[in-house]
Amino acid sequence: MTFYFSDTVVLLFDFWNVHSPTGMVLSVLVILLLSVLYEAVKMGKAVLLRRALLALPRSLSHEALTDPSLMALPLSFPRWFWFHVGQTLFHVLQVVLGYMMMLAVMSYNAWIFLAAIAGSTLGYFMVYPLLGRG
Amino acid sequence: MRSSVEPTASEQSCSVCRLLLPSHSIDSTAKQKRDWAWDHELGASGAGSASSTAGPTFLCAFVNLSVLKMSHHMNSSTLPTSHPPEHQHPTSTASGHGGHDMMMMAMTFHFSCENVPLLFSGLTINSPGEMAGAFVAVFFLAMFYEGLKIARECLLRKSQVSIRYNSMPVPGPNGTILMETHKTVGQQMLSLPHLLQTVLHIIQVVVSYFLMLIFMTYNGYLCIAVAAGAGTGYFFFSWKKAVVVDITEHCH
Numbered sequence: 412m413t414f415y416f417s418d419t420v421v422l423l424f425d426f427w428n429v430h431s432p433t434g435m436v437l438s439v440l441v442i443l444l445l446s447v448l449y450e451a452v453k454m455g456k457a458v459l460l461r462r463a464l465l466a467l468p469r470s471l472s473h474e475a476l477t478d479p480s481l482m483a484l485p486l487s488f489p490r491w492f493w494f495h496v497g498q499t500l501f502h503v504l505q506v507v508l509g510y511m512m513m514l515a516v517m518s519y520n521a522w523i524f525l526a527a528i529a530g531s532t533l534g535y536f537m538v539y540p541l542l543g544r545g
Numbered sequence: 546m547r548s549s550v551e552p553t554a555s556e557q558s559c560s561v562c563r564l565l566l567p568s569h570s571i572d573s574t575a576k577q578k579r580d581w582a583w584d585h586e587l588g589a590s591g592a593g594s595a596s597s598t599a600g601p602t603f604l605c606a607f608v609n610l611s612v613l614k615m616s617h618h619m620n621s622s623t624l625p626t627s628h629p630p631e632h633q634h635p636t637s638t639a640s641g642h643g644g645h646d647m648m649m650m651a652m653t654f655h656f657s658c659e660n661v662p663l664l665f666s667g668l669t670i671n672s673p674g675e676m677a678g679a680f681v682a683v684f685f686l687a688m689f690y691e692g693l694k695i696a697r698e699c700l701l702r703k704s705q706v707s708i709r710y711n712s713m714p715v716p717g718p719n720g721t722i723l724m725e726t727h728k729t730v731g732q733q734m735l736s737l738p739h740l741l742q743t744v745l746h747i748i749q750v751v752v753s754y755f756l757m758l759i760f761m762t763y764n765g766y767l768c769i770a771v772a773a774g775a776g777t778g779y780f781f782f783s784w785k786k787a788v789v790v791d792i793t794e795h796c797h
Contacts, residue, residue: 425653495784502783503776510760510768517761518652 412519420520423511439526442515446530447537449508454538456501463494656765663767664758680770683759687774688781690752695782697745704738 418435421428422442429438516524661670663679670676759767 421653423653425655427653495780498783499776499780502779503772506775507772510757510771513757514761514763 414519414521414524416521418522420518420523422515422518422523435522439522442512442523442526443530443533445508445515446512446527447534449505449512450531450534451538452501452505452508454542456498456505457542459494459498459501463491463498466490466494651763654763654765654768658766661762661764661767663762664755676766680766683756683767683770684774684777686752686759687756687771688778690749690756691775691778692782693745693749693752697742697749700738700745701742704742 418432419430420435420438422438427438429435512527516527658673658676659671661676661679662668663670668679670679756771760771
C-alpha cells in the first residue's frame with residue numbers, strides 16, 4: 412500500500428483491468444480527462460451560479476422589490492429555477508467524479524496519481540479564464 | 546473461515562503473519578483517502594472554509610483512532626478462541642482464505658446486498674431489506690451534509706452582516722476609525738458565532754468522512770445513495786444560498 416510504478420492495475424470496475432503498457436497509457440489518458448472534467452464541472456457550477464444571480468434581480472425588478480416574502484419563493488422565477496436544476500446536476504457530477512478520482516488514486520499506482528494531478532492542473536489552467544468571461 | 550487473531554499487541558509485533566497485513570494497510574489506505582477527499586472538499590466548498598485549516602488533521606487523527614479501534618474490535622470479535630500466536634501461523638495461512646475475504650475490501654464496484662460492512666462492525670448489511678434501510682439512511686445523511694454546508698455559509702454571512710451593522714454606529718465621522726473597529730470586531734476569536742461555526746465545522750468534517758468511507762465500500766447501491774442524496778440536498782437547500790447571496794449583494 413505504497414506508491415509504485417507499474418503497468419498492471421485494476422481501476423474502479425473489475426472490467427477495467429490493465430496489464431499492458433498501452434492499456435496503462437490509455438488509462439492514464441482517461442484519468443487525465445476525468446480530472447480535467449472535474450475542474451470543468453467545478454467551474455461550470457460557478458458560472459451557472461453567476462448566471463442565476465444575474466437572472467434573479469432582473470425578474471425581481473418587475474415584481475415588487477419591497478416585499479421580502481417574494482424573494483424567498485423561487486417558484487415564480489422559472490428561468491432562475493432551471494439554472495438551479497442545472498447547478499444541481501453539475502453538483503452531482505462533481506460529487507461522483509470527485510469520489511471516482513479518489514478511488515482511482517487509491518489504487519496507489521503512481522502513473523494514475525500523476526495523471527490525476529496533471530489533469531487537475533491542466534483543467535484549472537484551461538478552464539479558469541472562462542470564469543472571468545462569465 | 547475464521548482466522549484466529551490475537552488482539553492488538555501481538556498483532557502489531559507480528560511481522561510474519563500475512564493475514565493481518567490487509568487490515569493494517571486498509572487503515573493506512575483509509576487515512577490517505579481521507580486526506581485526498583478533504584482536498585476535494587476544500588476545493589468544492591470554496592467559500593466559507595476560512596476557519597478550516599486546523600480541523601482536518603485533528604479530526605483525521607480522531608477518525609483514524611476510531612477506525613483502528615473498530616478494526617481491532619472486528620478482529621477480536623471474529624474469533625472466540627485465542628491460540629498462541631506461534632501456533633496459529635500455519636493454520637491461518639492454510640484456512641486463511643475465508644478470513645482474508647472477510648477482512649479484505651472489494652476494490653472494484655459491485656452490486657451486492659450480502660455481507661456489506663457499513664462504518665461500524667455492528668452494522669453489517671446482509672439482506673435486501675437492510676440494504677434498503679441503509680440506502681435511505683445514507684441518502685438522508687448526504688442530504689443533511691449538503692444542508693449543513695449551506696447552513697454554515699448562511700450563518701457566516703449573517704454574522705458578518707451583523708458585525709458590519711454593529712460597527713456602523715460606533716465610530717465618529719472619521720472613516721479610518723470605522724475601518725478599524727470593523728476589523729477588530731471581525732477578528733474576535735472567542736465569539737458565539739465563531740464557536741458555533743467551529744462546532745458545526747466538526748460535525749461537517751465527521752459527516753463528510755463518514756460519507757467518504759461509505760463510498761469506499763465500493764457498493765453500487767450505497768454509492769448511488771451518496772450521490773443522489775448530495776444532489777437532492779443541493780437542490781432543496783442551495784436555492785436559499787443563492788437568494789441570500791443576492792440579498793447581501795444588494796446590501797453592499
